[in-house]
Each structure stands twice: as C-alpha cells, then as structure tokens.
Amino acid sequence: DAKTTQPPSMDCAEGRAANLPCNHSTISGNEYVYWYRQIHSQGPQYIIHGLKNNETNEMASLIITEDRKSSTLILPHATLRDTAVYYCIVRVMEYGNKLVFGAGTILRVKS
Amino acid sequence: SAVISQKPSRDICQRGTSLTIQCQVDSQVTMMFWYRQQPGQSLTLIATANQGSEATYESGFVIDKFPISRPNLTFSTLTVSNMSPEDSSIYLCSVDSGGMNTEAFFGQGTRLTVV
Numbered sequence: 001d002a003k004t005t006q007p008p009s010m011d012c013a014e015g016r017a018a019n020l021p022c023n024h025s026t027i028s029g030n031e032y033v034y035w036y037r038q039i040h041s042q043g044p045q046y047i048i049h050g051l052k053n054n055e056t057n058e059m060a061s062l063i064i065t066e067d068r069k070s071s072t073l074i075l076p077h078a079t080l081r082d083t084a085v086y087y088c089i090v091r092v093m094e095y096g097n098k099l100v101f102g103a104g105t106i107l108r109v110k111s
Numbered sequence: 112s113a114v115i116s117q118k119p120s121r122d123i124c125q126r127g128t129s130l131t132i133q134c135q136v137d138s139q140v141t142m143m144f145w146y147r148q149q150p151g152q153s154l155t156l157i158a159t160a161n162q163g164s165e166a167t168y169e170s171g172f173v174i175d176k177f178p179i180s181r182p183n184l185t186f187s188t189l190t191v192s193n194m195s196p197e198d199s200s201i202y203l204c205s206v207d208s209g210g211m212n213t214e215a216f217f218g219q220g221t222r223l224t225v226v
Binding site: 034041042044046051096099100 | 115144146154156159201205209211212214216217220
C-alpha cells in the first residue's frame with residue numbers, strides 16, 4: 001500500500017504558484033519522497049525527490065517539513081500544460097525500493 | 112536519464128488471444144518493472160523483471176497470466192495471456208538503478224483494448 005495521502009483534486013489559476021500537499025506520517029528516516037506527474041495518456045514523468053532538505057530544480061521545488069511527515073510540491077508559475085495527475089511517493093526499503101503509487105492529486109490549471 | 116521505447120503503443124485484441132509488449136532501453140539498467148494502469152485508476156506494479164532469472168510478481172499477479180522475459184540489461188517483454196476485456200489497460204515499463212536516491216523512468220505505455 002502507498003504510504004502517502006494526497007487531496008484528490010486541486011485547481012490553480014494560470015501563472016500562479018501551485019502548491020500540492022502530501023502527508024507521509026509513517027515515513028522512515030532513510031526513505032525518500034518522490035514526485036511524479038502523469039499527463040493524460042502519457043507515462044509518468046519524474047519531477048523531483050528529496051530526503052529531508054528542500055530541493056529545487058528547473059521544474060519545481062520540494063519543501064519537506066522538519067519532522068518529515070509531510071511535504072509540498074511547488075510549481076512556481078503554473079501553465080495549462082501542467083494540468084496532470086501528480087503522485088507523491090515514498091520509496092520504501094521494505095518494498096525493495098519499488099515505487100508504489102497512490103491515487104494522486106488531479107491538478108487543473110485554469111486560464 | 113534513460114530513453115525507453117515500448118512497442119506496440121496501442122493494440123486492439125480479441126479475447127482469448129495473447130499480446131507481447133516489448134520494452135527497450137537505450138542504456139543498461141539494473142531494474143526493470145512492469146505496471147498496469149486500469150481505466151481511471153493509478154498505476155499498479157505487476158512484477159520486477161530480473162535479468163537472467165524468473166520475474167518477481169506482486170500479489171495478485173501470476174506468471175501464467177503475465178509471463179515476463181528479460182534476456183539482457185536493456186530489454187524486457189511482458190505477455191498478457193488468454194486476454195479478457197478486464198485486461199484492457201495501459202501497460203507501462205519502468206527502469207531504474209534500484210537505489211533509494213535515484214529516479215525511475217517510464218515508457219509511454221501500451222494501451223490495450225480487449226474486445
């Protein structure tokens with residue numbers, strides 16, 4: 001089973017920051033948080049991952065709380081092309097480091 | 112990053128037949144996985160394709176229904192056997208190094224419709 005909880009859907013205005021929350025209260029100390037997204041009819045696309053420090057790349061920023069029980073993915077300037085299902089995944093050692101997908105959050109970016 | 116090619120991209124098949132899906136990677140990879148995504152659902156892991164040995168299947172998936180081959184470090188196949196309409200799904204190949212701190216990459220998927 002997935003170790004994460006995400007809201008089923010969110011809306012965001014085009015050009016605004018999209019902040020997608022994720023709860024992972026049972027995360028262990030050496031387990032990473034990964035974010036992927038899936039645009040309709042395509043394979044999942046890697047966005048970012050982190051352990052405990054905040055991370056930023058060309059696509060997004062990842063903010064992980066100090067207790068590591070939750071995180072937020074930030075798309076700084078959402079565009080219509082960012083409309084997708086966003087998956088927050090904890091990579092679990094007991095699962096052999098496999099990626100176990102939850103239901104994800106449907107992000108709708110609106111003009 | 113790895114470039115993954117899946118074939119076919121889509122197919123419509125008759126019930127009772129089998130379809131073999133191919134996954135080709137442009138570099139050698141340690142781990143290859145097969146996922147299923149049923150209509151409107153999230154991804155479910157079918158199995159880990161092990162090079163040179165039998166695949167490791169997740170609960171609810173069996174080798175007779177989903178035989179998998181992995182002859183080398185860049186190629187794998189998944190066969191969906193004796194298909195029924197319930198097998199209509201997107202089947203996705205994924206690759207990664209298996210480490211906790213490395214990202215996995217996904218193919219574009221094979222959209223299978225069984226009629």
